[in-house]
Amino acid sequence: MKSKRQQYILSRVAEFSEVTIEMLAEELSVSEMTVRRDLKELEENEQVIRTSNAILLKDSFLNEVPFVKKQLVNIEEKRLIAKKALEFIHPDETILLDAGTTTLEICKRLKSVDFKVRIVTNDIKAAAELIDSQHEVIILGGQVQTNVGSMYGAQTVDMLNSIKVSVSFVGTQAIDVYEGIYAPTIEKAKVKRLMVECGQTSYLVVDSSKFNHTAFAKICDLNDFTGIITDDSLDEEIRESLQSATTVI
Template sequence: MSSEEDTTISGAAPMIPDQRRELMLRQLRKHQVLSVHQLMEMFDCSHMTVRRDIALLEQSGRAYSVTGGVRIASQVHSEPSHQSKAVVELPHKQAMARLAAGLLHPEMTVYLDAGTSTLEIVPHIIALSGMTVVTNDFGVVNALAEATHVDVIHTGGMLDHPNRSCVGGLAAATLRHLATDVAFMSTSSWDLQRGTTTPSALKVEVKQAAMEAASRCVLLTTSSKYGTFGMYKVAGLEQFDTIISDEGLAQAAAESIRAHGVELLLASVEKNR
């Protein structure tokens, strides 16, 4: 038997592995998520062959492994509002923020990108002395309003009403006049092939300016966003010094990220409850 099996589907003629993977993608576009067992039955092939195909599709950024199966890479056309994001995956965000706190020390200048994950870092900043926070997020400003020992700089710029943050050229211009020790960046979508992306063109310039102004860049994002992508690219994953996510990230994805030389920290929600 060859290293990759020739397979059939619905009585079709035998096919080469590339054809099989293209048909797998066609089925995934139809169903979004399929289990390994379903694919074994569809293509009359072994568990090892299906897993090998999934790994190759993942390498090309077209599909991503999930527990027991695979899902199609999906495009994000819009971002949820601040209000809707605030109640989603809160334990994951709090656990990630605790890992992020390990990168902080007194007398730092920190950039907090707009987002509900970065917002969870605020209590850890308040616990330190001599801190300065730069942000484009009004939620962060509000959370620091009573913390008079923390200096706060808001970027200004065009208001993104649903996300309660500022975007556009004016916000980016402010950041180009500043230097920060660390930038904690958020994203609505990410993967190894496309990096961090967004459906909002106005966010790109701000995010890139924040990263350029920082001595260290840290991506803070939940695993549920991995394998999704927006129209506009912000940065490749290799441009981040550290990525903080949660243990829900597929093992194959984690191994690939680390193989590219990026430090990856995965927060355990169970241990941090």
């Protein structure tokens, strides 16, 4: 399967940058032409860089992106995800929204629904978006992350340890189909892990550009979520791989 081959290539390059096309072809039991096609696609997706004597990862380990940049990326995909997410929110429930631009789109849609919910969030921008809504809004305590607007730290963790919600919507910027969900820092990974555990059901809300990336700290495995809500641009091979671990919506 192409997606597994390409994931293997990314893993081999991550551990040994001097890997050659010949080595990869032998290890994968495919032709060198097949490996070249895979590398060309990985280059087009900006996952590797080929030089005259090496294959290098490009942006494989992601750092935190400021909110002002994230809000301009894949906006239509995020709106589609928010529309799908709304189907899993019911009157009088308590829901938890992770910080992020995709969950902010869920907030915008919640402003116009004809029922009330209680919304818990660690995102000051999401809370501000809902100031004039009919919903009850609870913002988690903690330290505000500069340029991002999310709350983190001991107070955030303490609150998450003491609540239970009907459904959690959690975001991420890095997913490895075979390894799990990642965050840029240990602190952020801990907060997101607790958010998953808080929900009677929990959904990963993520656009298709976040796949085939990793970051510093692992949050959890794919099967820890009730389902993954993503956009229609997700590669079909990746979608099939995900289906073995959880429901893809």
